[in-house]
Amino acid sequence: MHFSSLPYKTKQFFFVLIKLSIVVGAFYFIYQKLLKNEDLDFYQFLEVLSKNDAFSPKNVTFLLFLTFLNWFFEILKWKTLVAxxxxxxxxxxxxxxxxxxxxxxxxPNRIGEYGAxxxxxxxSKRKQVMLLNLISNMMQMSVTVILGLIGLGFMRIVYDLNINYFKASRFLVLVLLIGLFALIGLKQNKYKIKGFAIDRLKTFLKKLPKRIHFIAFGLSFLRYAVFSFQFYFLLLLFGIELSYYNAMIVITSMYLLSSVIPSIFIFDVIIKGSVAVYLFSIIGVNEFTSLSxxxxxxxxxxxxxxxxxxxYVLNFNFPKDDDS
Structure with a gap:
């Protein structure tokens, strides 16, 4: 039996059930991550926050403002691209x-965002919308990679990391091989990114006005600047005496390394936590502070x-041409 052949009320019931399942599922995973985190005891975390005078209403308001600014730039970027x-x-x-x-x-890897x-x-517009979303994510990732590579370079110089050059050379060879196969893929035009053929993505990118490219990339950079500063501000609230320059070296490196690891999005915090613990331990920040x-x-x-x-999920309705 096809979904379109079901009675209207039955379809509406299933539609509501799906929306509720999405919301309940999201909150369940949030609950699991917060209360059943083996790396960070949630009740200890709350106790530290309540005793930390640095988290005054003024500072919390500023943190919320940075969150608003972060998502303001993301929403403005999406509005610009989809235009x-x-x-x-x-x-x-x-x-x-x-x-x-x-x-x-x-x-996994926020793949559900494309369909959502x-x-x-x-x-008739959905494939184009998915391509625009891919471009949006690629732009944000490009900023993360560019600044992250710069951060890693400076981290090597400033903190004199003890690097195993044999392992590093093997990793470099692996990266070069991946790059070579990627170039071959670009020439063959048969490989795909997030389900889209390379040639189609290239054509779509060429058609997209340069003005939109410039604005969207600029907004990606502004968003990165906001949430990376928010991370630094939180370090200060936890009493970590670190200059903005030195902190950004580690923060940009952390976001690069955690971004290249595939994950289920709900576990993104675990991956970033593990990377943060390792990198910030190099400069003397304890594990609890990094995870917090x-x-x-x-x-x-x-x-x-x-x-x-x-x-918005609970109040969602399909466009008029898809009501059936």
Whole structure:
């Protein structure tokens, strides 16, 4: 039996059930991560926060403002990109971005975000929407890679890391081989990124106006600047005396290393926590502080927005041409 052949009320029931399942699933995974985290005791974490005078209403308000700014730039970037196929309001971009965040919270590598954003549009536009979302993520990743490589370079110089050059050379050879196969793939035009053929992605990128490229990349950089500063501000609140320059060396390196590791998005905090513990231990920051900062960043920038996104998920309706 096809879904389209079901009675209207039955389809509506299943539709509501799916939306509820998404929201309940997202909150269940959040609950699991917070209360059943083997690396960080949540109750100890809350106790430290309550006793830390640095987390005053003024500082908390500033942290929330940075969260707002972070997502403001992300939503504005999505509004800018999607204007290529259809102009939408900032409110629509907000709904699509936060709703997609909630829907993709527990999917591998945020893959659910592609479909979640696409269903806000008519079926004829959905492939283009998914390509635009891919471009948005590629731009953010490009900023992370560029600044992360610079950070790693400076970290090697400033902190005189004890690097095993034999292992490093093997890793470099592996990277070069991957790069070689990637170039071959680009020439063959038969390989895919996130399910999209390389040649189609290249054609779409060429058609996208340079003005949109420039603005979207600029917004990606601004967003990175905001959440990386937020991370540094949290380090200060925990009493870590570190200059902005030295902190950014480690922060940019952390985001690069944690971004290249595939994961289920809900466990993103675990990966960033593990990388942060290792890198910040090099400069003398204890494990509890590193994990606490990463957890607060996750709460502010993913959990909190997903709470608002759950409202949009529950109130979602298909575009008129897809009602059936």
């Amino acid at each position: 290529y196929i259809r102009k939408i309001s900032f409110k629509n971009a907000l709904e699509q971005s936060l709703g997609a965040l909630t829907a993709s919270l527990f999917t 954003k696409a269903i806000y549009f008519k079926s 900062v990463v957890t607060i960043m996750w709460l502010l920038n993913f959990v909190l927005p997903s709470v608002f996104g759950s409202y």
